[in-house]
Amino acid sequence: MSHFRIRRYQEEDFEAVWDIFTRGTLEHVPITFRHLLKQARTYLLLLGIPLALFVGSKPIFPGLLALPVLLAATWFIIRLPWTDYIKNARRTDMSDIRKFYLSEEGSCFWVAESAGRVVGMVGCLPEEGPTRGGKKLQLLHMYVDRGHRGRGIAKALARTLLQFARARGYAEVTLTTSSVQYAAHRLYESLGFFKVRESFCSLSWRLVAIPFFHYKYPIPPLP
Structure with missing residues (x-):
């Protein structure tokens, strides 16, 4: 098993970071x-429309074509919020990582490097707006390349961020992750994060029945 190291992001890392993020x-x-597909309303749609076409028309072709067409449309609809998320990131914080994450003392962006290749990433920004109980830091864009998972890279990235938060005097670290990111839930909960609430970030996420989980990690004060 090859070793890895965690270091601060550099400008030449952008292409590798963007590739890991998008994939x-x-x-x-x-x-x-x-x-x-497991939702009851999806079953009704996928089975009800083809059945209605079979019953209501003599040619069987509309009924036969309805199911694959509906499945293709469902795939397209599901893909939209994820591609919109990528496009929004490219317009905002991921457009210039150095500017957004490395220009202030209270934020940072790290990559995991293995054999000279960037294989993981995570960033953090101060939570905006009024906060209760002290400063809060947001964990953002935790990703590890598929071929390098299971080696403790994500946990090392998260611990690096938590150490940074403690050293900078933050009271807690927060993060938001979708309900279908099961491995992420297990990782964060193993580190001591706990879920505080869930919500739908937009109508498109509500349409695909994907709520988002909001986690926090309280940082104990230094002795």
Whole structure:
């Protein structure tokens, strides 16, 4: 097993970071598709429309074509919120990582490097707006390349961020993750994060029945 190290992001890392981010985000599309197929309303749609076409028309072709067409449309609808998420990131914080994450003392962006290659990433920004109980730091964009998972890289990235938060005097670390990111839930909960609430971030996420979980990690004060 090759070793890895965690270091601060550098400008030459951008292409590798963006590739990990986009591929990691799109991995959630098939998971979301399977999740939606388990919903009762999806069954009604996928079975009800073809059945109605079979009953209401003499040619059988419309009924035969209806199911694959509906499945393709469902896949397209499910893919939209994930691709919108990628596009929004490209317009905002991921457009210039150094500017958004490395220009202030209270934020940072790290990568995991193995054999000279970037294989993981995580960033953090101060939570905006009024906060109760002290400063809060948001964990953002935790991703590890598929071929390098199971080696403790994500846990090392998270612990690096938690150490940073403690050293900078933050009272807690917060994060938001979708309900279908099961491995992420297990990781964060193993580190001491706990879920405080869930919500739908937009109408498109509500349509695909994907709520988001909001976690927090209280940082004990230094002795």
